[in-house]
Amino acid sequence: TTPILEVKGLRKLFRLKKGWFQQPHYVHALNGIDVSVYEGETLGIVGESGCGKSTLGKCILRLLEPVQGEIRFQGNEIGKMNKNEMRAVRRNMQMVFQNAFETLNPKLTIGHILTEPLISHGIPREQRQALLEETIEIVGMSKQHLSRYPHEFSGGQRQRIGIARALILRPKLIIADEPVSALDVSIQSQILNLLQDLQEQFSLTYIFISHDLSVVEHIADKVAVMYLGEIIEYAEKEKLFGRPLHPYTQALLSAKPVTDPDDTREQIVLSGDLPSPSNPPVGCKFHPRCRSSMEICKVELPKLCEIEGQKVACHLYQSYPAIDPS
Ligand code: SF4
Numbered sequence: 001t002t003p004i005l006e007v008k009g010l011r012k013l014f015r016l017k018k019g020w021f022q023q024p025h026y027v028h029a030l031n032g033i034d035v036s037v038y039e040g041e042t043l044g045i046v047g048e049s050g051c052g053k054s055t056l057g058k059c060i061l062r063l064l065e066p067v068q069g070e071i072r073f074q075g076n077e078i079g080k081m082n083k084n085e086m087r088a089v090r091r092n093m094q095m096v097f098q099n100a101f102e103t104l105n106p107k108l109t110i111g112h113i114l115t116e117p118l119i120s121h122g123i124p125r126e127q128r129q130a131l132l133e134e135t136i137e138i139v140g141m142s143k144q145h146l147s148r149y150p151h152e153f154s155g156g157q158r159q160r161i162g163i164a165r166a167l168i169l170r171p172k173l174i175i176a177d178e179p180v181s182a183l184d185v186s187i188q189s190q191i192l193n194l195l196q197d198l199q200e201q202f203s204l205t206y207i208f209i210s211h212d213l214s215v216v217e218h219i220a221d222k223v224a225v226m227y228l229g230e231i232i233e234y235a236e237k238e239k240l241f242g243r244p245l246h247p248y249t250q251a252l253l254s255a256k257p258v259t260d261p262d263d264t265r266e267q268i269v270l271s272g273d274l275p276s277p278s279n280p281p282v283g284c285k286f287h288p289r290c291r292s293s294m295e296i297c298k299v300e301l302p303k304l305c306e307i308e309g310q311k312v313a314c315h316l317y318q319s320y321p322a323i324d325p326s
């Protein structure tokens with residue numbers, strides 16, 4: 001099967017505005033990302049804030065323009081599409097944001113908010129009301145809510161409205177960027193269960209971006225771990241959580257709260273903060289914080305290599321076959 005979404009060699013730079021007397025300075029927000037997502041699966045993307053995971057989501061939707069790389073959606077390269085072609089694709093690719101409240105216009109009713117995408121995608125008037133009512137009920141709310149305003153709802157309900165807005169055009173792919181991070185734990189699981197039900201009902205594919213490993217472990221099929229603009233490990237969830245290979249992934253997992261009393265994992269404390277993305281370390285970007293760091297790590301960027309289906313970019317594993325990025 002071919003992936004529904006294929007990303008190759010994606011790069012994104014942000015220009016930092018410093019003093020006029022200085023050379024322009026660039027941040028490599030994405031430094032050559034390769035990733036594929038298959039229909040009906042959930043790819044979790046994890047990493048600390050500032051690692052580039054939100055930028056990746058926005059570049060895939062072309063809310064941000066990458067400087068290099070290929071994005072294929074359902075086999076079509078979307079990087080070269082014009083506005084009209086892109087509009088047709090957007091119908092099938094939607095985004096759910098962390099803070100639903102900020103993205104819901106406070107002056108509009110829920111019905112109005114949900115109607116906007118229907119109008120901009122040319123859904124005929126006579127079909128709109130049925131879609132509105134069906135969709136608000138699908139996310140666990142009711143028709144009566146359509147005439148109310150965003151401030152009248154709780155955080156969990158607002159996120160349901162955000163999901164309804166993403167779902168109303170019946171997309172194929174939803175990119176959810178920290179969709180439950182602003183919610184209480186009890187509400188989090190309700191929203192995660194809702195997302196899982198919707199995935200089954202509408203054969204949705206998800207890219208689920210989160211800094212929270214427990215959430216990703218709950219919902220993802222495959223997991224990509226990002227560090228300073230690069231994917232440093234990528235595997236099926238069971239493999240990655242069962243046997244993390246990259247020292248960074250190992251440290252992240254060891255910091256996860258232990259729920260199983262038989263779990264005697266050693267806690268690995270990450271030394272130092274995430275380096276500034278505008279001035280990343282040479283070689284392996286993780287080397288200043290890595291307890292397995294070797295001389296080669298300070299000079300050479302490790303290539304992604306594959307070990308029994310698990311992909312990892314670390315010099316500890318360079319005797320395994322490298323992955324040809326093409
Ligand atoms: Fe640590 Fe070296 Fe592997 Fe980087 S490449 S994670 S510094 S062992």
Ligand code: MG
Pocket residue numbers: 049050053054
């Ligand atoms: Mg983010």
